[in-house]
Amino acid sequence: MSATAEATVLITHEVGLHARPSVKFTKLAKSFSAQVEIALAASGPWFDAKSIVKVMAAKAPKGTLLHLRATGDEAKEAVGALVDLVQRDFDEGADHARSA
Amino acid sequence: MPAPLRLKGIPASAGYAEGPLHSLEQVCAGYSPSGLPDLEKATLEAAVGAAIESLAALIETSEGDAAEILEFQIAMLEDDALTGPAFAAIAQGSAADEAWQQALNVEISGYENSDQDYFRARAADIRDIRDRVLRALSLESGFTAPVGAILYGDDIAPTRFLETDWSKGGGIALRRGSTASHVAMLARARGVPMVVGLCSGDAAITGLALLDAEHGGIVLAPSAVEIEEFRKFSSSFAARQDKARAYLAGPALTKLGTPVRVQINIADPSDVDAVDVANCDGVGLMRTEFLFGHASGLPDEETQYRAYAHVLEWAGEKPVTIRTVDAGGDKPVPGFTVEESNPFLGLRGIRLSLAHPEIFRVQIRALLRAGVHGNLKVMFPMIAVPEEYERACVLFAEERAKLEAVGLPHKLPPLGIMVEVPSVAIAPEAFADVAFFSIGSNDLTQYVMAAARDNGAVAALNAVRNPAVLRLISQVAAYGAANGILVSLCGDAGGDPATIPALLEAGLRDLSVVPAQLAMAKAAIAEVSV
Numbered sequence: 234m235s236a237t238a239e240a241t242v243l244i245t246h247e248v249g250l251h252a253r254p255s256v257k258f259t260k261l262a263k264s265f266s267a268q269v270e271i272a273l274a275a276s277g278p279w280f281d282a283k284s285i286v287k288v289m290a291a292k293a294p295k296g297t298l299l300h301l302r303a304t305g306d307e308a309k310e311a312v313g314a315l316v317d318l319v320q321r322d323f324d325e326g327a328d329h330a331r332s333a
Numbered sequence: 334m335p336a337p338l339r340l341k342g343i344p345a346s347a348g349y350a351e352g353p354l355h356s357l358e359q360v361c362a363g364y365s366p367s368g369l370p371d372l373e374k375a376t377l378e379a380a381v382g383a384a385i386e387s388l389a390a391l392i393e394t395s396e397g398d399a400a401e402i403l404e405f406q407i408a409m410l411e412d413d414a415l416t417g418p419a420f421a422a423i424a425q426g427s428a429a430d431e432a433w434q435q436a437l438n439v440e441i442s443g444y445e446n447s448d449q450d451y452f453r454a455r456a457a458d459i460r461d462i463r464d465r466v467l468r469a470l471s472l473e474s475g476f477t478a479p480v481g482a483i484l485y486g487d488d489i490a491p492t493r494f495l496e497t498d499w500s501k502g503g504g505i506a507l508r509r510g511s512t513a514s515h516v517a518m519l520a521r522a523r524g525v526p527m528v529v530g531l532c533s534g535d536a537a538i539t540g541l542a543l544l545d546a547e548h549g550g551i552v553l554a555p556s557a558v559e560i561e562e563f564r565k566f567s568s569s570f571a572a573r574q575d576k577a578r579a580y581l582a583g584p585a586l587t588k589l590g591t592p593v594r595v596q597i598n599i600a601d602p603s604d605v606d607a608v609d610v611a612n613c614d615g616v617g618l619m620r621t622e623f624l625f626g627h628a629s630g631l632p633d634e635e636t637q638y639r640a641y642a643h644v645l646e647w648a649g650e651k652p653v654t655i656r657t658v659d660a661g662g663d664k665p666v667p668g669f670t671v672e673e674s675n676p677f678l679g680l681r682g683i684r685l686s687l688a689h690p691e692i693f694r695v696q697i698r699a700l701l702r703a704g705v706h707g708n709l710k711v712m713f714p715m716i717a718v719p720e721e722y723e724r725a726c727v728l729f730a731e732e733r734a735k736l737e738a739v740g741l742p743h744k745l746p747p748l749g750i751m752v753e754v755p756s757v758a759i760a761p762e763a764f765a766d767v768a769f770f771s772i773g774s775n776d777l778t779q780y781v782m783a784a785a786r787d788n789g790a791v792a793a794l795n796a797v798r799n800p801a802v803l804r805l806i807s808q809v810a811a812y813g814a815a816n817g818i819l820v821s822l823c824g825d826a827g828g829d830p831a832t833i834p835a836l837l838e839a840g841l842r843d844l845s846v847v848p849a850q851l852a853m854a855k856a857a858i859a860e861v862s863v
Binding site for chain 1: 401402404405408409412413414415440443447449451452455458639643
């Protein structure tokens with residue numbers, strides 16, 4: 234039950250872990266029962282990945298190496314899914330039209 | 334009856350509106366706290382719930398960017414980390430409105446103090462969230478603006494814009510605000526007239542007003558004659574606009590079929606996101622003052638590089654002309670510009686950049702690096718003598734050599750100059766070495782006419798169509814044509830349908846206008862026989 238998982242992933246999204254991506258990020262994190270946290274450095278500070286207020290407060294711009302860690306049920310799955318989301322650029326391609 | 338008062342501002346979304354002014358600052362006049370923590374807690378919970386509900390209802394009628402902003406706001410309101418501090422304060426005896434306001438203000442200042450533009454811009458979203466809940470808390474429903482009102486205040490939240498019924502007219506007049514803001518983009522898309530940067534002083538702003546968002550101004554307490562004149566402008570604008578739409582997508586051609594290049598002026602990299610690149614011939618002027626205008630200090634190389642690359646990639650093969658920072662004059666930058674008794678004639682533009690080579694070199698490196706992302710051209714503002722151009726070119730060469738040495742990708746862009754100091758317009762032959770000329774008609778006019786462009790008392794003298802100004806423009810155009818130097822014009826005159834004939838007759842074939850004026854400019858060009 235006390236499974237733990239850790240990973241790092243590079244944020245390639247143009248303006249970083251900002252409003253739109255952070256909505257997706259926290260929604261996905263909340264779909265897992267594990268406790269999930271993010272940080273901009275291995276030494277912390279760590280932020281609750283399920284709180285959009287905290288995720289936004291991390292202010293992670295493009296090019297940030299994001300650290301993730303999870304403990305509890307499905308810890309590995311949670312970290313894997315979140316890393317995948319960041320790597321997919323939050324499913325917003327470069328062609329994401331802002332106000333077409 | 335008070336005397337009519339005219340305030341000048343910057344057009345952010347062209348159009349005309351006539352209606353009562355409504356203050357955007359009336360948010361929460363009528364909340365009466367109960368004094369009971371349990372009741373205050375329940376009231377705040379209900380208000381947050383009501384705010385979420387109203388946002389969810391708004392999503393139904395929004396799409397794209399707007400819907401995503403609303404989703405973000407809902408996610409914030411649903412987060413205990415946002416609401417927690419307010420409930421904690423209520424438990425300590427605070428009133429619901431006070432607790433909420435204080436908790437959210439802490440959050441807002443966190444965003445305002447960010448050193449990243451993007452996060453700083455989110456402060457407006459949090460303010461919007463704060464006010465939405467305060468409105469829900471308020472017993473007073475008097476904050477609802479009458480339909481057709483001109484909303485007036487420091488700034489306006491995107492959701493306030495979306496909630497407003499614009500079908501019966503109305504407009505926006507802001508003391509601060511920006512033509513690059515999200516609301517400005519929405520306003521242009523919906524055709525809602527909007528003016529930003531109004532210099533209102535302490536004037537009492539109430540009653541009937543006439544908003545002219547084509548030229549940038551508002552008349553308070555207008556006379557009958559002014560109302561009549563305003564309506565003429567307004568109906569002529571509507572007619573021109575209808576006609577112009579057909580011209581937006583095509584190339585600009587005069588009545589005789591002479592092609593004219595029409596590029597766009599932008600003040601912020603995000604300005605291009607709402608523009609279809611196929612509708613213009615590139616970016617004739619990208620200002621860079623926005624990078625220097627923040628309280629967090631001067632921008633680093635990476636921030637600048639990203640901003641430039643964003644626009645270059647958007648433009649593809651089309652040219653993007655970036656102007657090195659034009660601070661000073663009416664654009665002070667803390668920590669960079671100096672206080673002067675006559676700033677328009679002082680240390681501004683290239684003079685300031687050359688006086689601070691350590692800051693200028695950062696911008697130069699960012700430009701050299703961004704050059705590989707597209708068709709970049711760079712120009713210097715306020716050039717008065719050839720030595721300034723030469724010194725700037727030397728700095729480019731030096732920074733290029735350094736990038737070469739460390740093996741960073743870069744490209745030296747063609748280097749041109751703004752023609753805005755009369756010395757250049759009178760004797761352009763002294764600048765035979767420049768890659769191109771770009772006429773800055775706003776400054777050229779104010780220097781030729783000795784009439785400051787920010788002084789309403791001499792507004793009539795600040796006329797680009799004065800024969801003296803036009804003669805200088807045609808002289809520069811002729812010199813450029815004879816010597817193979819491209820001459821364009823990027824001042825406000827280029828987008829003014831009334832001035833376009835005179836500019837084309839002066840020999841110009843290359844204009845740059847704000848994106849909202851593209852269609853009107855092309856339509857005006859089609860009427861000219863050159």
